[in-house]
Amino acid sequence: MSVGLLDVAACRAQFPSLTQRVNGYPAAFFDGPGGTQVPQRVIDAVSGYLRRSNSNTHGLFKTSRETDETIAEARKAMADFMGCSADEVSFGANMTTLNFALSRAIARDLEPGDEIVITDLDHEANRDPWLALEEKGVVVRSVAVKMPDCTLDHDDFARKVNEKTRVVALGYASNAVGTINDVKWASELAHSVGALCVVDAVHSALHAAVDVGAVGCDFLLCSAYKFFGPHVGVMYGRRDAFQRLRTYKVKPQDPEPPFKIETGTLNHEGIAGVTEAVNFIADLGEAAASGGGSFPCDDRRSDDHRTDDRRSSDRRSRIVAGFEAIESHERPLFRELMDGLRSIHGVTIFGLPADARRTPTVSFRLEGKSPAQVAGYLGERGIFVWDGDFYATTLVERLGLADKGGLVRVGIAPYNTMEEVGRLLDCLRELASGGG
Numbered sequence: 001m002s003v004g005l006l007d008v009a010a011c012r013a014q015f016p017s018l019t020q021r022v023n024g025y026p027a028a029f030f031d032g033p034g035g036t037q038v039p040q041r042v043i044d045a046v047s048g049y050l051r052r053s054n055s056n057t058h059g060l061f062k063t064s065r066e067t068d069e070t071i072a073e074a075r076k077a078m079a080d081f082m083g084c085s086a087d088e089v090s091f092g093a094n095m096t097t098l099n100f101a102l103s104r105a106i107a108r109d110l111e112p113g114d115e116i117v118i119t120d121l122d123h124e125a126n127r128d129p130w131l132a133l134e135e136k137g138v139v140v141r142s143v144a145v146k147m148p149d150c151t152l153d154h155d156d157f158a159r160k161v162n163e164k165t166r167v168v169a170l171g172y173a174s175n176a177v178g179t180i181n182d183v184k185w186a187s188e189l190a191h192s193v194g195a196l197c198v199v200d201a202v203h204s205a206l207h208a209a210v211d212v213g214a215v216g217c218d219f220l221l222c223s224a225y226k227f228f229g230p231h232v233g234v235m236y237g238r239r240d241a242f243q244r245l246r247t248y249k250v251k252p253q254d255p256e257p258p259f260k261i262e263t264g265t266l267n268h269e270g271i272a273g274v275t276e277a278v279n280f281i282a283d284l285g286e287a288a289a290s291g292g293g294s295f296p297c298d299d300r301r302s303d304d305h306r307t308d309d310r311r312s313s314d315r316r317s318r319i320v321a322g323f324e325a326i327e328s329h330e331r332p333l334f335r336e337l338m339d340g341l342r343s344i345h346g347v348t349i350f351g352l353p354a355d356a357r358r359t360p361t362v363s364f365r366l367e368g369k370s371p372a373q374v375a376g377y378l379g380e381r382g383i384f385v386w387d388g389d390f391y392a393t394t395l396v397e398r399l400g401l402a403d404k405g406g407l408v409r410v411g412i413a414p415y416n417t418m419e420e421v422g423r424l425l426d427c428l429r430e431l432a433s434g435g436g
Contacts, residue, residue, distance in 0.1 A: 006288050006329040012415050014039035025382030028420040032413035033175050033203060033361050034386050035225045039280050042229055042273045049272035056265060067268050074271045077278040080315040082220065082236050083211040090258040091266050094233040095202050095221045096125040101261050102219060102235065103129035105247040106167060106196065112137025115164040119143040120398055121152055121179060122171045124391045126200035130169055145398055150177040150351045158189065165195040172204035176392035176409065177351035178361040180204065187216035196241060202226055206413065207330065207359045209323040212236050229277030230270035235261065278319065285321030326414045333412050333421050334360035340425035344432050350399065350407065360412035366432060370405040377431050383424050385410050
């Protein structure tokens with residue numbers, strides 16, 4: 001499928017939340033790294049499920065069968081999203097909860113003295129589930145971060161992975177500073193000593209197509225609310241590694257993948273929305289390749305969350321095209337943002353330059369203002385950004401900013417515009433010059 005440009009107006013029209021105003025200002029959502037906005041079709045899928053199909057699973061009646069179909073369709077959608085098979089896709093409350101379940105299951109086969117390697121760059125969701133295993137005698141080693149570019153120290157990484165290593169856990173990309181890690185190299189390093197590799201793709205999943213086969217990891221986790229969906233966690237488990245996993249489960253739970261880690265009743269309405277979030281990205285790709293205009297979903301009933309076989313057959317290629325269109329739109333906005341930030345007196349940017357291998361997420365500080373003051377000033381003007389440590393607590397500690405309010409974080413999403421970037425920079429210039 002050929003790659004085209006994203007039709008930003010058509011994309012933005014899918015998001016009802018973008019019409020909001022704050023104190024007379026149009027809302028500009030730069031908070032995407034904490035969770036994106038949701039297109040109408042996802043909202044319709046969630047409400048449509050609750051209107052028509054609300055039931056528990058495996059019953060011999062209409063709504064229960066429809067619920068089974070809803071979950072099965074979402075597995076297919078996420079399989080296309082991650083480049084795997086549907087029976088390698090599990091759902092849970094969120095990435096963090098799934099990762100705690102995964103770490104506890106892996107721990108059943110660990111012994112005192114076994115080692116796990118994590119990194120100082122990661123979100124705590126891919127640190128604390130492994131650090132919790134120290135209570136049973138497991139040794140956890142954390143890879144250092146090189147400053148000031150906030151990248152992993154590969155020499156330190158290689159030194160810490162050894163014949164005692166059983167798990168290597170790292171993020172695909174940093175949710176705090178946007179660094180994209182070489183997860184393929186880390187997977188190969190882990191496998192060279194017989195260890196499992198667990199990848200946190202929560203932050204990267206909005207900005208580039210995931211291909212678990214190319215990465216080579218054993219488990220990969222993400223959250224649908226980071227790519228236009230509801231609050232649902234998703235886990236890929238490589239079939240043979242997943243099969244060996246000894247999960248904690250209730251007796252009636254299916255002991256086979258992908259069900260064996262799905263404890264209790266799932267969030268069925270959220271899972272219905274997951275399918276439409278994936279389809280939205282695929283339709284971005286199709287619309288971009290055809291020159292923009294109306295979305296393919298515009299021709300379907302707004303509350304029909306099901307996907308026909310014809311459209312799902314090429315969904316993987318459309319997803320890849322969608323991410324290529326997203327990147328082509330986000331990249332110039334991010335360059336403008338970074339150039340503007342560098343021009344503002346008193347701004348310190350943390351992480352790699354704009355043209356490096358990174359996501360369009362940047363964190364910074366403004367001299368004389370706390371991150372909370374900056375975020376509050378922008379928020380009153382309808383510009384939504386995050387402040388704090390974003391649960392990348394260890395990285396912020398390493399930067400020496402834990403007791404100083406952390407960082408201001410700005411993320412570019414496909415519904416952002418150059419005009420919004422200009423508004424953000426103008427407000428920061430005003431604040432830097434004493435306007436706040």
